[in-house]
Amino acid sequence: MLSLSRRSQEAWIIAGDFNAVVNLDEKRGIHPPNHSSMTEFADAIQSMGLIDAGFSGARYTWCNNQNGNAQVWARLNRVLMNSSWANRFSLFRVEHLPCSKSDHAPLRLAFPSLSPPKIQKTEEELEIVDSRLQIDPIEALCQEHLQIKQKLEELELKEEVFWKQKSRNAWLDEGDRNTSFFHTSVTERTRRATIHSITLDDGTVLTNQEDIKVAAVSYFQTLFQEEEVSFTADFLCFIPHCVLPQDNASLQFPPSREEVYSALKSIPKDGAAGPDGFSASFFIECWNNVGKDVHKAAKAMFAGMISQEQGAFIKGRYMAENIALAQEALRDINRKARGGNLTLKLDLEKAYDRVNWSYLKQALHKFGFNAKSV
CATH class of the missing domain: 1.10.20 (Histone, subunit A)
Structure with missing residues (x-):
C-alpha cells in the first residue's frame, strides 16, 4: 500500500475492517486500546498520505455482543482516501448502518452528483x-x-x-x-x-437537511434569547470607578492612520479572509488606495478595562495558569483554616452567548464610561 500511495496519482480509497483504532475515543470498554497498535496505525495512515473520510451515524462499527462490563465497542471499520479522491469527490460521505446479522456495522458510500468546473x-x-x-x-x-x-x-x-x-x-x-x-x-x-444527522433531546434522529436546519435555528434562537434578570443597585457597588474623563476623551479620539496601518500589518497576510472575501494581504498591498477608507472605518479600542488580577489578556500571563491555580487550591481544600474552606463552582454555560444589555450598560456607566462611549 505504501508503494501504491507513492507511485499512483489516481483517486483511490481503501475500506474495511482494520482491527485497530487511532485514538482513545474510538473504543469503549473495560480495557483501553493498545497504545503501540494505535501509534502504528496512525503512523501508517500518515506515511501513505491518507485521510479518514469520516462518517455519519453511530460512533462504533463493532461490538463483541457481550453483556454488562464485558461489552466492548470500537470503530474498527473505516474508509481512508488519498488527496486525489478527496479533491475529486469533495462531497462524498460514509454512513454507518445498523448492525444486523454481523457484529460489524456495514458501511455505505454516498456519492453526490458532480458538475465539471x-x-x-x-x-x-x-x-x-x-x-x-x-x-x-x-x-x-x-x-x-x-x-x-x-x-x-x-x-x-x-x-x-x-x-x-x-x-x-x-x-x-x-x-x-x-x-x-x-x-x-x-x-x-x-x-x-458537515452535519449529516443530529439527535434531539427526545431521542429523535434527524437526517434530512431541511429538518436539521430548522432544528438548528430553533436551538440557537432559544440559546440566544435574552432571559429576564432581576438585579438591584447593590450589585453595582462592587464595580470600581476606574475610567477617568481623559480616558473617555481618548476613547472617542479616532486613531491615526499610522496606528491603523501598524495594526493591520500585525495580521498574518495569509490568514482567513473576512466576510467581504478579502484577507489582510489585500489591504496591506493596496493601502495607498484603500487606506483612507480603512482609516475611516476603524474604531477606538477600549483601554484600561482589563483587571490586573485576571489571567488572560495580560502580557506574560496565560489562561492555563488559572487551571493550575484551581488544581492547587483544590489540593489544599482540606487544610485547616480559620472559618473553614469553601469552593464555589459557577455555571458559565452561556456566559458569552448572551448578555443582559440593561445591566451591562449600568455596569459600564459604573466603571466611568460616559454616555457617548457606551
Whole structure:
C-alpha cells in the first residue's frame, strides 16, 4: 500500500475492517486500546498520505455482543482516501448502518452528483484547439490557442488564491503553488464540519437537511434569547470607578492612520479572509488606495478595562495558569483554616452567548464610561 500511495496519482480509497483504532475515543470498554497498535496505525495512515473520510451515524462499527462490563465497542471499520479522491469527490460521505446479522456495522458510500468546473471546461477547449493546430497550424488557431492558454492560467491562479484563503494554512512559503494541498485542507475541514444527522433531546434522529436546519435555528434562537434578570443597585457597588474623563476623551479620539496601518500589518497576510472575501494581504498591498477608507472605518479600542488580577489578556500571563491555580487550591481544600474552606463552582454555560444589555450598560456607566462611549 505504501508503494501504491507513492507511485499512483489516481483517486483511490481503501475500506474495511482494520482491527485497530487511532485514538482513545474510538473504543469503549473495560480495557483501553493498545497504545503501540494505535501509534502504528496512525503512523501508517500518515506515511501513505491518507485521510479518514469520516462518517455519519453511530460512533462504533463493532461490538463483541457481550453483556454488562464485558461489552466492548470500537470503530474498527473505516474508509481512508488519498488527496486525489478527496479533491475529486469533495462531497462524498460514509454512513454507518445498523448492525444486523454481523457484529460489524456495514458501511455505505454516498456519492453526490458532480458538475465539471470551469478549469476542466477550459482544458477541454485547449485540447480541441491543440488537435486542430497540429493538423492546420494557421495564424488564427495560434492566436486562439494563446488566448485559451492565458485564460487557463488565470483560472488556475484564481483557484489557487481562493483555496489558499479558505484553507487557513498560513505557514507555507509565499510563492508555493500547491493548489491540491490547499484544496485537500479545505475539503477535510469541510467534511469534519458537515452535519449529516443530529439527535434531539427526545431521542429523535434527524437526517434530512431541511429538518436539521430548522432544528438548528430553533436551538440557537432559544440559546440566544435574552432571559429576564432581576438585579438591584447593590450589585453595582462592587464595580470600581476606574475610567477617568481623559480616558473617555481618548476613547472617542479616532486613531491615526499610522496606528491603523501598524495594526493591520500585525495580521498574518495569509490568514482567513473576512466576510467581504478579502484577507489582510489585500489591504496591506493596496493601502495607498484603500487606506483612507480603512482609516475611516476603524474604531477606538477600549483601554484600561482589563483587571490586573485576571489571567488572560495580560502580557506574560496565560489562561492555563488559572487551571493550575484551581488544581492547587483544590489540593489544599482540606487544610485547616480559620472559618473553614469553601469552593464555589459557577455555571458559565452561556456566559458569552448572551448578555443582559440593561445591566451591562449600568455596569459600564459604573466603571466611568460616559454616555457617548457606551
